[in-house]
Structures are given as structure tokens and as C-alpha cells.
Amino acid sequence: MDLNPPPGENYANPKTCFFHVLFKAAALAFYILSxxxxxxxxxxFVVTVLLGALDFWVVKNVSGRILVGxxxxxEINDLGESVWKFECLDQESMARMNKKDSWLFWWTLYLTAVAWLVLGIFSLIRFQADYLLVVGVCLALSIANIVGFTKCRKDAKKQIQQFATQTIATRFSSTLQSAFSVV
Structure with missing residues (x-):
């Protein structure tokens, strides 16, 4: 992941970026200023967790799809096992994703979890177990999105590599077939 935002490039989805950051900032600001x-x-507790849940939902279902594809x-299958499901855009669409949107998505995803972790440490130091519960819920929601999107990104890269390998193999075999059919 690139540490610096791409220069000279504007956000392709400014409204989505705004709401992606808004719910994160609202949950953190409310907790700190409340x-x-x-x-x-x-x-x-109720307002902070509600804002954290709204952030989780927006990231998982809206901004993740729009900003990074x-x-x-x-899901839980019939055997009671947890099964991860992933969706990603096709290779051409992924290549056209705005780099600045992607940069904002990933950095805010990680920085929010770090902020909740720091607030949790402060609650622990101050012996505020009840506030530690609030932070724990919001941190768990942030980490769930991090784990989900990280696994999804790895799965998307694996799919792109498989597609590229399959395409190269198909072209190579068709080239060999046409070369030997001429002879």
C-alpha cells in the first residue's frame, strides 16, 4: 500500500469518500466529546455504538464497493462452519479504480482501528471498564471490516492472477495449434 496519496488526481467519488469518513469521525468525536x-x-454507549455500526455498514456495503471495488x-453453512464470501469487480474495472479513493479507503480503515485501540488503552489506564466496553465494540467492528476487506483484496489478487495465467495458457495453446496446423 502506497504511503502517499497520488499527486494531481481528484477523488472520483467525493460523496462516498465524505460519508466513508463522516461516520468514522462522528463515532470517534462523539465518544471523545460526549x-x-x-x-x-x-x-x-448507545449513540457511539450506533454510529460505529453505521460506519461498519457504510464501509462494508457502500464505500468498499464504490471506492475499491x-x-x-x-455465512454459516449447513455444517455450522463459517464461510467467507467475496466479490470484486472484473480486472478492467479494478484497473480503472481511482487511486486517491483507494488510498483514502485503506488509510481511514486502518487509522480508525488504531484510534479506537488508543482510546481503549486510555480507558484501561483510567480503570473505566464500562467505557472499555464501548471502545471494544467499535474496535471489533473496525477490525471486522479490516479482516474482511484484506481477505477480499487477497482473493481478488488471486483471481486476477488465475485469470492472467489462464489467458496466457489459452493464447499459447492457440498459437501452438495454429503453428502446427499450418505445417
């Missing part, structure tokens, strides 16, 4: 305005832990979900 102690100034509310005395009720229940309100802080990936989608994942997990």
Missing part, C-alpha cells in the same frame, strides 16, 4: 455534555453512560460477507 463526557463534556452527557453524564449518562447509557446515552454515550470489493465486497465481503460471512
Amino acid at each position: 463526557a463534556l455534555f452527557f453524564d449518562s453512560f447509557v446515552i454515550i 470489493l465486497r465481503w460477507w460471512n
